[in-house]
Every structure is written in C-alpha cells, then in structure tokens.
Amino acid sequence: MDVIRTKAALRARVAQWQAAGEAVALTPTMGAVHEGHLSLVRLGLERADRCVATIFVNPRQFGPNEDFTTYPRDEEGDLAKFRSAGCDAVYIPDPGQMYGTDYKTEVTVTDISDVMEGASRPGFFTGVATVVSKLLIQSLPDIAIFGEKDFQQLAVIRTMARDLDLPTEILGAPTVREADGLALSSRNAYLTPREREIAPSLHRAMIAAAESVRTGAAPHVAAEQAKRDVLAAGFQQVAYIDIRSQDTFAPAEALSENLRIFAAATLGSCRLIDNIAV
Template identity: 50%
Template sequence: MTRDRAIRTVHTVAALRAQIQGWRAAGDKVALVPTMGALHAGHVALMAAARERAERVIVTIFVNPTQFAPTEDLSRYPRTLEADLAKAEAAGVDVAFVPDVGEMYPEGFCTIISLAGPALGLETTFRPTHFAGVATVVAKLLLQALPDVALFGEKDYQQLQVVTRLARDLDLPVQIVGVPTVREPDGLAMSSRNVYLSTADRATATILYRALSGAAERIARDGKVEAAVEEARAVISAAGFHLDYVEARHAETLAPINGAGDGPIRLLVAARIGATRLIDNVSVPTLN
C-alpha cells in the first residue's frame, strides 16, 4: 500500500483522534504499533506487517514509566526519537504518536488494571508491577486510537498473551496480532536492550536461543519436558548468566504444564549477563 504524504508527529490524544477521524471518513483501516522507541529491525517488521493489514499505520513512541519497577533505571532506557521517526517514515508509517508523561498520566491519574491468567508467574515473579503498567498503557493506547488491528512482537511473548487476553476480556474492538521474533544472524533476539551488552557479553548472549532451541528439539523428539528444561538451565548458567527462569508453559494460557501432552508448548527464558537482562522464547514443535 502507498502513503500519500510524509510521516506526521502528534503529541496529544485530541490530535491523534482528529487524524484517525479523517481516515475513518475515507473508509481506511487503521493499524497500531505500540513501542517505547529505540526502534530496531524487529520494530520495522511490526510496521511492515501493519502495512500489509491496513491502509493507515500509527506507531506510538512512549517510554512508559508505570511498567518500570523502583529498582529499574527508567532514565537509562535508550531514547532516540529523531532516528526512530526516520525509521518509521521509511517503513511507511503515517503517524507517530509521541505523547509526554503528562498527556498519558495527567494529574490525579489513579487507575490501574489488575491481571491474572497469563500475567501470573514468569516475569511477574521478578517484576511484580510490570504487567499492570503494560496493561494500563496498552489499554489507554487502544482506546485512544481504536485501531482495527494492533501488532506486538513475539519476543515479549508473555506480554503478547497478556495483551491478547486484555483485549478479549474488555471487549476491545481490535484484533491483536503477534509477529515472529526478528533475530540477528547468530540467533540473538533483537531488543532495544542489546545496546547495553559489552562485546564479550554480546558473544555469550547467543547461548539463550541455542539452549532453548536445543530443549525444544529434545522435547519434540522424546517428550521429556523437565529433563530438557533442566539441561537448558544448566547450559545457560554455565555460560555465566544469572538465570531468572527457564520454563515450559502452555503456549496460549501460559499455565504450567505437566508433560509434553499438555501442549502446545512455549519455552521461555529470562537471564542477566553483566548488567543486562535478556528474555527470549521458542515454540516446541509437535511431538514426533
């Protein structure tokens, strides 16, 4: 699909809605790509997928403070707005919504979304307030734009399942689409946090994907889920990571599983190397 003008940047909900109202009047379908900026090829893939699904594409760039714990350095999160806008324009985005904190959380804001289901465990064990912040800001963005479709990367797999459940439970009129993880040639999942990795840690980081892929292949081969997961934990820890978790979960509900027959299965990992925390996940092929 072609765009008839350069990207436009808006900073208020009113301006965003006014732009969308014009598109709706023309009968255009609208896709939304929420981001926190520091855009990379993974985000570009989301924008490309959005262009395939709608005449108009919005990318949001907002570093959401409510999803950061007090122990996490919000100020350290990379902010590269000028480069982000150039990448979004090159990807065919029509509008960048770039609100400030006061626009998203005006004085007196006191509402937060409470979660269960796929939000329980995994990331929540280590970042207990994280998904409440994610769910709240995503719900706001979806209601502000009311897109036909919103796209999220599978790299943040638990987030994808939380958002999917959120839209379903709140009857939000939007299709949530997961886009496969974009990887570096050596398998490392693309992430805005990869810029924090030292040269040595960057080389080691590829272990995450290799360990998960090996565990997935073993489960598909012999069905021994716990043995495969334990082996992946040992490999990752031996490489020098501080391991938060490696888990096998039901791919849709993220509930714990008892064996290979409880699938479909997703393997998920979170681990720290140096000062950087990385996450990744892979699907388990159907048991042979």
C-alpha cells in the first residue's frame, strides 16, 4: 500500500493506474477509521480495480467552537486498517498541500446546504464542498464513495460534482451500524460508557417516527414526538429531527415517496447525526 503525501504524487499514481486501463475509486475520510470507512473501501474495490483512501482533518469544515483540535487522530492505526481492507494507496496531505498560504477560493452549494446541518453549522458545507472538490481534482478518480450516514453531505457533493462538471461518479454507501442500531462514527469515541448505553435511543426514536408516518401520522407530529423521546432518553439537546424529501430536502407534509427522517442531537460532548428512509 502506497502512502502518498503530495498532490503531485497522488495525481501521478492514479494516472499510472488509469493509463494501464484500471479504474480508480476514491474514499475520502478524516481518519479515526472504523468499519464504516472500511466498508467504503470494500465497495470501491468491488466497483473499481484500485482504491485510494484519504486522511485529512479539514479545518475549513469546523466551526470556531467545534472539535478540530480534539478530533481523534491515529495515523498509524488508520494505515493498518486501510492496509487490512486491501486499499492500494492512502493520501495524507498536510494543510499546506491542501490550502496554500494565499488560498482564497471556496465552493458553495446553495439551497440544499441551507437546512439542517447547514443551518446548525454555518460554513460546514462550504468547507466540505471545497475540500472534496480539491480531492477530486487532485486525484481525478473514476468514482468516489461517501457514506449515507451523512446523507445531506452526500447530496451536496453530488450536486457540486455535477455542477462543476467533475468527471467522477459519486456513489453512496449504506450506513454501517452497531448491533444496537447506533450509526458508526469517529465521534462515538467521545461517549462515556453510560452515554453509549443511551446513544441508540436516537435511532429507535427515528424508527418509531418513520413507522408512525407510514401508519398515517403527519410527519411534523411524528418528528416532534421523536424529539420528546430523544430528550426523555437522556440527550441534552436536539438540533433537529426533520422528515423531508430526500430528493429536494423540502419538509414533508404527508406520506409520499422518497421521504427520509434526519436527526442531530447532543449527548454529553458528542453530537450524533443519523438518517433513515421512511
């Protein structure tokens, strides 16, 4: 497995594979690798001949009071996990490779970035769209794979790639969960043992809300009940629990096709996000 630290070396390696007729998949991550990330690598190797993972804790997607400095980092452990999954290369740029000293450009996707995570974390999706566009341009892979746990982020990236005519197919991969339903996330490491017991309550409340809508409840009523359930379970704050169209992100008024329930809530020092189809 190659460990690559410059964009020139990354582009040369991917171009070498493509010149030999091999398709290349890219799986961007911020490290703190878990089974969810490894599932992206395995999907990449199913859909392409080569898979490149990236590790970059992107400062531009963290707000001033968020956890950039404390975000879990374990380069040696991450490399071992990617190697075990069959990854062909891992790209680990430093901030200077990604953003030069006179860097001035941002990529913003309007409309679908303005709700839920975008409203809760101003600037977050601009940071995501900027770094992902740069990773795609630096590597020019045939496909890039992102987890559906961050479903709104996936939609933003798909829109960005389409609108900028980037020659990469954007694929979504199913959310990977613990046996009790908790969606895998690097930030789950922040949970205390007691909080870890409470955490699956978010997923259970979402399942109950989805079932309620399917059996006739108004989406806003089901979402409000889910918020009450999550707070009653021990979460300190609910940023949002919304039922929306997964195509347009417009709020749902009644049961229809392609509805999805989205949630973000705080438990201790950990902010959990999740989504499921209705």
